[in-house]
Amino acid sequence: MKFACSISIALGALLFISAPAMGTSSEVSPKSAVMAPLAAxxxxxxxxxxxxxxxxxVGERGHILFSDDGQHWQQAEVPVRASLNALYFVDELHGWAVGHDATILYSSDGGEHWQLQQFLPELDKPLLDVLFENRLHGIxxxxYGLMYRTEDGGQSWQVEFHxxxxDEEEQDYLLELKDDDPELYAIELTAILPHFNRLYQADGQLLMVGxxxxxxxxxxxxxxxELLEPFYHGSLFDVAVTTEGHWLAVGLRGHVFLSDDEGDSWQAMVLDSQATINSVIVQPEAIYLTGNAGLWAVSTDQGQTFRFSTEVEGRAIVNAVPFQQQMILATELGIRQLPQQKSD
Structure with a gap:
């Protein structure tokens, strides 16, 4: 399960209810992240x-780093020490980061400074991903199915339950419980859904895996x-759509699944590793997979086959982005670099 730390489980996640946004907890005051010389x-x-x-x-203990050249990294001042699991910038200035204690942070200057929009340590639940469709509307x-939505750029966040x-059996159970035992019903609302691990948007569709x-x-x-019929009973940690429209889902123990019909059917693929896969990075020239135990896999045929290697001293690679003919990696050991796959 992914929530113990964004990587800890990766190392090891219509009834509609809307409630007012819950901001910074009044019981526990957040402490600013420590400025660490070795944060990178x-x-x-x-x-x-x-x-x-x-x-x-972003990373553990509230660390947020930024770089304009991929070589020299600066640590941003962050008003919370909660470990952070994901970030999303909707443009070159406006971005959000989320993590443990249901923390939500906001930057309006490209990641140099951050404001705390939500901090709820009493929930004892982490946020694992965040996505915005514009500067105002995000999720x-x-x-445990934790979901918040904002329509005002994060000035307020509303909790949702869908x-x-x-599945139908769980829906019937919950609706019966609502009338028979309202107290237990309220408890079940906070625990019955699975962990939502990753959001992905493509061609007007929003995909979510867990x-x-x-x-x-x-x-x-x-x-x-719409809930898809399960095609795998282990956790899924990422999903992406290739440049030719194939859906690619990845998860525990090296499992990779490919769909050519928008999720109606899935083909299981064999990868030369049983390490958990954390992320899919789709680029025009190649598709990359990152994972635990240094897993680094590359496909140049739209995800039909992958070449596998072990990198970063065999330690976890959580995500990566292309930058100046290189792939910049976010790893268990900090920032690392690998050559980018060249087009044939």
């Missing part, structure tokens, strides 16, 4: 290249969902 060599869990070509990475998701993300083979599809940025 510590556990990093996500990385993004902005339209300005700036690189921004953050996490453990009954359609459960534990126990969960995959949901939305045509309206998550306001309504």
């Amino acid at each position: 060599q510590s556990l990093l869990t996500d990385i993004q290249r902005l339209p300005s070509n700036r690189l921004v990475a 953050a998701v996490g453990a 009954l359609e993300l459960l 534990e126990a083979g969960f995959m949901g599809i939305s045509d309206d940025f998550g306001r309504h969902w």
Whole structure:
């Protein structure tokens, strides 16, 4: 399960209810992240290249780093020490980062400074991914079906629960419980859904994957969902769409699945590794997979086959982005670089 730390499980995630946004907890005050000289060599869990070509990475203990050349990294001042699991910039200035304690951070200057929009340590649940369709409208998701939505750029966040993300048996159980035992019903709302590990948007569709083979599809940025029939019973940690429209889902123990019919059927692929796969990076020249135990796999045939290697001293690679003929990696050992696959 992915929530113990964005990498810890990777190393090891219509009834509609809307509630008012919950901001910073009044019981526990957040502490600012420590400025660490070796932050670029510590556990990093996500990385993004902005339209300005700036690189921004997040990781453990509230570390956020930025670089304009891929070589020299600066640590941003961050108002929380919660480990961070994901980030998303909608343009070269405006971005969000999410993590443990249901933390949501916001930057309006390309990652140099951050404001705390949400901090809820009493929930004891991490947010695992965040995605925005524009500067105002975004979604953050996490453990046990945690989902928040904002329509105002994060000034307020509303918690959501979508009954359609459960199978029919679970839906019937929950609806009966609502009338028979309201107290237990309220508890089940916080635990019955699987961990939502990753969001992905392509061609107007929003895809979401999680534990126990969960995959949901939305045509309206998550306001309504369709639950896909499980094609795998282990956790899925990422999903992507190739340049030719194939869907690629990855997860535990080196499992890779390819669909040519938008999720109606899936073909299991054999990878020369049983390491958990953390991320899929689709580029015009190649598709890259990153994973635990230094897993680095490259496909130049739209995901039909992959060449596997072990990198980064056999330690986990969590995500990567292309930058100046290189792939910049967010890893268990911090920032690393590998040559980018050249086009034939």
